[in-house]
Amino acid sequence: MHSDSSLSPLGPAGSSPRVRGKGGRGERVQLWGVINLTPNSFFAGSRAEGLGALNRAAQMLADGAAKIDVGAESTRPGAETISATDQLNVLFPFIDQFAAVHGQNNLSRISVDTRDIAVMRACLDKGVTTINDVSGGDDAIYELVGKSGCDYVLMHTKGDPKTMQQAATYGNATAEVLAYLQEHTEKLAAAGAKRTQIIWDTGIGFGKLAEHNLELIARHEIFSAHGVRLLAGVSRKSFIGHFTGKSDPADRLIGTLAVQTYLTLRGLDILRVHDVKEMAETLKVISAIQHYEL
Numbered sequence: 001m002h003s004d005s006s007l008s009p010l011g012p013a014g015s016s017p018r019v020r021g022k023g024g025r026g027e028r029v030q031l032w033g034v035i036n037l038t039p040n041s042f043f044a045g046s047r048a049e050g051l052g053a054l055n056r057a058a059q060m061l062a063d064g065a066a067k068i069d070v071g072a073e074s075t076r077p078g079a080e081t082i083s084a085t086d087q088l089n090v091l092f093p094f095i096d097q098f099a100a101v102h103g104q105n106n107l108s109r110i111s112v113d114t115r116d117i118a119v120m121r122a123c124l125d126k127g128v129t130t131i132n133d134v135s136g137g138d139d140a141i142y143e144l145v146g147k148s149g150c151d152y153v154l155m156h157t158k159g160d161p162k163t164m165q166q167a168a169t170y171g172n173a174t175a176e177v178l179a180y181l182q183e184h185t186e187k188l189a190a191a192g193a194k195r196t197q198i199i200w201d202t203g204i205g206f207g208k209l210a211e212h213n214l215e216l217i218a219r220h221e222i223f224s225a226h227g228v229r230l231l232a233g234v235s236r237k238s239f240i241g242h243f244t245g246k247s248d249p250a251d252r253l254i255g256t257l258a259v260q261t262y263l264t265l266r267g268l269d270i271l272r273v274h275d276v277k278e279m280a281e282t283l284k285v286i287s288a289i290q291h292y293e294l
Contacts, residue, residue: 029271142188210239233271
């Protein structure tokens with residue numbers, strides 16, 4: 001592989017400014033930059049391949065991303081399943097090229113977004129240390145997490161991407177999502193996973209209507225009170241367009257920054273974002289203002 005001169009050595013992870021969330025927490029909010037190695041992701045701006053994907057990853061890291069969340073299967077509502085072989089055919093070249101440029105030890109800066117245990121296992125064997133699983137997992141996946149010691153994003157959803165919006169009914173969305181995450185965290189613990197490995201994601205936009213998404217966002221601090229890191233992926237999603245009148249994801253940046261800022265001030269740990277530079281600058285301004293709070 002020929003490296004690009006624009007790619008520079010990586011700085012330390014998690015370089016976002018310190019922002020206090022609700023309750024006075026002063027942790028740094030991590031930004032995970034999204035790259036989709038698939039042609040059918042809902043947001044065209046997140047799609048990349050080959051050296052373009054590698055350059056985009058380097059730019060995101062330079063702009064302040066702690067990790068790159070890379071996937072080879074779209075999980076937008078209605079999306080078809082992609083085989084493990086097809087996913088790995090595009091994930092492996094990216095991982096290998098990233099390691100060649102940035103060093104094998106920096107594969108810890110990659111999160112692989114997949115529902116497939118075969119893809120998880122293969123990428124962990126390559127040296128990746130974080131799995132982002134939008135399926136909520138199962139016993140076999142939990143055993144893999146326990147044995148490997150990897151970080152694992154446990155997300156709430158209903159059904160699979162093809163059918164999840166058909167199951168978007170709740171009596172109390174907040175209570176049901178919390179119960180789900182607690183139950184599956186117990187299953188992970190039973191399989192040997194430590195609580196420090198687990199990251200909760202309430203699954204905004206997955207098997208939920210616009211009003212469910214708003215409820216979960218408004219009550220996000222409820223989920224941050226359980227000693228587990230909390231991630232949110234809201235960037236450019238359709239519920240933002242529902243309230244702003246923007247049908248094209250490319251036009252949802254302003255609404256996205258509003259939601260991400262709100263969540264940051266509710267004590268979030270990780271934001272999964274398409275626009276690293278813009279959100280990093282937003283966090284800098286928030287941090288500067290908070291410096292003068294009484």
